[in-house]
Amino acid sequence: VSLLLYAGPDGEKAWPKKYPFCGGVFQSPIDFHKDILQYDSNLLPLEFIGYNVPSTDQFTLTNNGHSVKMYLSPTMYIRNLPFEYTASQLHLHWGNKNKSEGSEHTVSGKHFAAELHIVHYNSEKYPDVTAAMDKADGLAVLAILLEIGPFNPSYEKIFRHFRNVKYKDQMVQVPGFNIRELLPDRLDEYYRYEGSLTTPPCYPSVLWTVFRHPVKISQEQLLALETAMYCTESDDPEPLEMVDNFRNVQEFHERLVFISFRE
Numbered sequence: 001v002s003l004l005l006y007a008g009p010d011g012e013k014a015w016p017k018k019y020p021f022c023g024g025v026f027q028s029p030i031d032f033h034k035d036i037l038q039y040d041s042n043l044l045p046l047e048f049i050g051y052n053v054p055s056t057d058q059f060t061l062t063n064n065g066h067s068v069k070m071y072l073s074p075t076m077y078i079r080n081l082p083f084e085y086t087a088s089q090l091h092l093h094w095g096n097k098n099k100s101e102g103s104e105h106t107v108s109g110k111h112f113a114a115e116l117h118i119v120h121y122n123s124e125k126y127p128d129v130t131a132a133m134d135k136a137d138g139l140a141v142l143a144i145l146l147e148i149g150p151f152n153p154s155y156e157k158i159f160r161h162f163r164n165v166k167y168k169d170q171m172v173q174v175p176g177f178n179i180r181e182l183l184p185d186r187l188d189e190y191y192r193y194e195g196s197l198t199t200p201p202c203y204p205s206v207l208w209t210v211f212r213h214p215v216k217i218s219q220e221q222l223l224a225l226e227t228a229m230y231c232t233e234s235d236d237p238e239p240l241e242m243v244d245n246f247r248n249v250q251e252f253h254e255r256l257v258f259i260s261f262r263e
């Protein structure tokens with residue numbers, strides 16, 4: 001993928017040329033608004049197994065040129081989805097220091113400051129994420145909306161390493177911690193719909209769970225996220241800031257988003 005995944009001539013409008021699924025069906029992200037929401041009493045709270053990773057273990061955090069992603073341990077998985085889904089990686093989407101509206105999903109047309117995604121793959125049916133990522137029931141991604149509030153010590157366990165992954169392909173080890181701390185309190189309240197990867201190749205392979213309640217991080221933590229990373233390598237004479245790495249919301253016609261809560 002070209003460096004400028006989100007901006008310039010190779011921006012998201014150009015994705016379908018090289019990645020046909022990006023112009024296809026079931027594309028994510030979307031806007032959650034009243035007339036497409038339907039309450040579903042069968043939507044149970046998700047159960048997280050093995051999310052409390054000991055500090056003796058380590059996660060690899062890396063800058064891949066268009067997001068900052070952290071590989072998770074294969075001992076982490078989710079129950080209460082149609083299949084068992086094993087954790088693969090988490091990454092973030094954000095805006096820029098002048099416009100902190102970088103979430104991918106929106107609620108009644110409103111962006112949140114940023115968004116955390118925890119990518120899982122269907123480990124009951126597929127051996128790994130690469131085999132799963134282009135299958136209709138292959139992936140399950142949890143989305144946590146981030147907004148400004150008090151300093152968040154749990155997010156800081158990742159954010160304090162940003163200075164070591166400023167440039168593309170840099171990586172650093174992060175001591176294990178309870179990934180459950182990154183999620184909101186109410187795991188029983190979420191939006192659920194079938195969608196896609198929000199970056200090329202945009203496979204329609206994702207069962208999305210977007211938690212209703214945002215998580216708060218401080219203004220300083222958000223600024224660090226918006227200013228720490230570059231899309232370019234450390235020796236590149238023309239550094240490109242890694243900002244605005246969110247896809248715009250996609251058309252969502254004749255489909256419903258199921259909600260586990262009553263408005």
Ligand SMILES: NS(=O)(=O)c1c(F)c(F)c(S(=O)(=O)CCO)c(N[C@H]2CCCc3ccccc32)c1F
Nearest residue numbers: 064067069088089091117119129141196197198199
């Ligand atoms: N928003 S999103 O749709 O959740 C989403 C991203 F936005 C995102 F940037 C990434 S990426 O950082 O891997 C860069 C893209 O290759 C992923 N990765 C997925 C899909 C691509 C291949 C792959 C392989 C192993 C594990 C995860 C993934 C992604 F799923």
Ligand SMILES: [Zn+2]
Nearest residue numbers: 091093117198
């Ligand atoms: Zn994502």
